[in-house]
Amino acid sequence: MMKVLSLRNTVVLFSLLIVSSCTVVVAEPPSVSPGPPQVCPRIYEPVCGRSxxxxxxxxNACxxxxxxxxxxxxxxxRRGGPVPRPEPRFCTQQYEPVCxxxxxxxxxxxxxxxxxxxGHRILYDAPCR
Structure with a gap:
């Protein structure tokens, strides 16, 4: 009877050793790989962005x-001082009068x-009255 208990204890001890040596691995979600870089037009229409x-x-916005x-x-x-005017951009000759x-x-x-x-601020889309 003593040998049966000793064998049982050995099996339990061996089982505990195997279980305790197991490592739990937590898989992280795969990282999102960035797509191809965004190609933006070379148009100067300045914008203020925030991150x-x-x-x-x-x-430009792109x-x-x-x-x-x-x-x-x-x-x-704007950061509290005068904002320099941007370089003039080239305009089309399309006639769409504004005041x-x-x-x-x-x-x-x-x-x-x-x-x-x-350097004018547009009031409305039509010739001035």
Missing amino acids: GPDRQTFG EARAAGYRVLHPGQC ARRGGSVRTFGNACEARNA
Whole structure:
């Protein structure tokens, strides 16, 4: 009878050793591999983007999104000082008149691009009355 208990204890002890030496492996989800880099047009239409607390000016909305930023508004990010005007962009000759203002001056432009290049704010899409 003593040998049976000893054999049983040996089997239990051996089983406990095997179970205790097992390692639990937790599989992590596979990492998402980034797709191909986003190709953005080389058009200068500056936007202010935000990622967390960081704000940054990008050449266009596509470039901001490609860098992982959310577009806040068109134009450069303002940081308390005067914002330099961007270089004038080339405008089409398409005639879509707009009425625009700069200071106390109100003027009709051939299209919105021409008005913005002249530093005017567009009031409405039609010739000034």
